[in-house]
Amino acid sequence: MNQAEKEEYLREYGILKSEGKPFFPYAIAKDSLMAVIVIAVIIAASLVLGVQMGAKVNAATSSYDPRPDWYFLFLFEILRQLPVPDLVGLATIGIPTLCMILLFLLPFYDRSPERRPERRPVATFSAIFVMGAMLFLTINGAEAGTPYQLIFKTPxxxxxxxxxxxxxxxxxxxxxxxxxxxxxxxxxxxxxxxxxxxxxxxxxxxxxxxxxxxxxxxxxxxxxxxxxxxxxxxxxxxxxxxxx
Ligand code: HEC
Missing domain, CATH: 1.10.760.10 (Cytochrome c-like domain)
Structure with missing residues (x-):
């Protein structure tokens, strides 16, 4: 970004800032109100419709298939593919935590004012890579056979x-x-x-x-x-x- 662009940007920002309302407390108040409404709807729905219960637990079952809900299948797949048990902590807690920290710190290390994806190759590539990897792992996790299944061609x-x-x-x-x-x-x-x-x-x-x-x-x-x-x-x- 050159000097002229920077000044232009700062001027626009100044105008917007003088016209607009500050994030705190206005936007925060709106968000909080919406959050309260959502939670109230959930509480009302659970009171009126009741809680859906699964099948009764059978402690003697020998065919229970331990499998998470679909949105955790990518983690499940990482765990399933791990060849070394010692790496379980690193793969299931370490890597996701590192990704969260990187995401949290994004505004501090990515200070580019560009918004077009093609002008932000590193950010665009990272986002596509992470989403692609999660999609790939989710599909593989969903297709994984259960440990109570033996997939083998009949001779x-x-x-x-x-x-x-x-x-x-x-x-x-x-x-x-x-x-x-x-x-x-x-x-x-x-x-x-x-x-x-x-x-x-x-x-x-x-x-x-x-x-x-x-x-x-x-x-x-x-x-x-x-x-x-x-x-x-x-x-x-x-x-x-x-x-x-
Ligand atoms: C707790 C782990 C464990 C479980 C569960 C287990 N095995 Fe084994 N199995 C072993 C080990 C270890 C050996 C090797 C023992 C040895 O070398 O003498 C072995 C050896 C064998 C062998 C001989 C293989 C060879 O090359 O000599 C056969 C056959 C076998 N197991 C079949 C089974 C079957 C069928 C089941 C399930 C009904 C089963 N095992 C469950 C650990 C296990």
Whole structure:
């Protein structure tokens, strides 16, 4: 901005300032009045319409899907993609807090009088980048499978073996998803990379009998699954023995 522009700007600003009303108390009073009205409407609506309750809590559920409301899905996705548990605090509290502080301090470090987006490349790019990243993370978070789901193509050998085999395989898929194996094992694109070994092609390494033995009598920290209902247990063993 050159000197002439600056003087022009200051003159206009002086005129506006002498004609207008100060922000405090006029604008603040208006905003406060509006805030009171909004809160009064919410209180009235909750008194008249009542509070909407969700389904009753079932403490015994084994298929609860921990998932935030859509506007937090981007944070959820960051957390989900974190490869290192030690970084959870940094990613979920550190980075958002830093962004808030940067936004709060914006008037202090960005003193350019320009308002056109194309004349403010850094600010424009930053805003588009942040919004794009949030949109991308939100979509990915919304599409993420639940931890109680096992997304894995049914092997063609199982499909060839007939509908009974497919049904057993599907039973195993569900039983594994419900048993929490994915907390410690990777199966295809599902689960966590440890502490247990990857099971994606376990059937090629260990025969069904060996898998059953591991489930009954595992090495710490893997819990024993010998108390599972026999049908569930067999389905799990069948499922894993088919992964080759
Ligand atoms: C708490 C973590 C944990 C859970 C939950 C868990 N496992 Fe494991 N699993 C392990 C660990 C650790 C090993 C490795 C033990 C060893 O090397 O002897 C293992 C080993 C195995 C093996 C042998 C793999 C190999 O290559 O030798 C199989 C099969 C297996 N688990 C299946 C399952 C299934 C099926 C479930 C769910 C029903 C399950 N695990 C749940 C931790 C876990």
């Amino acid at each position: 063609s050998s199982v499909i060839k073996a007939g509908p009974a085999a497919v049904a057993k395989f599907e039973g195993g898929r569900l039983a594994i998803a419900e048993s929490g194996c994915e907390a410690c094992h990777t199966i295809g694109s599902n689960g966590n990379p440890g502490p247990g070994p990857e099971l994606t092609a376990i059937g090629a390494r260990i025969p069904a009998k060996g898998i059953a033995k591991t489930l009954v009598n595992p090495t710490y920290p893997m819990p024993s699954f010998k108390r599972l209902p026999p049908k569930k247990f067999e389905a799990i063993v069948y499922f894993l023995s088919q992964l080759k």
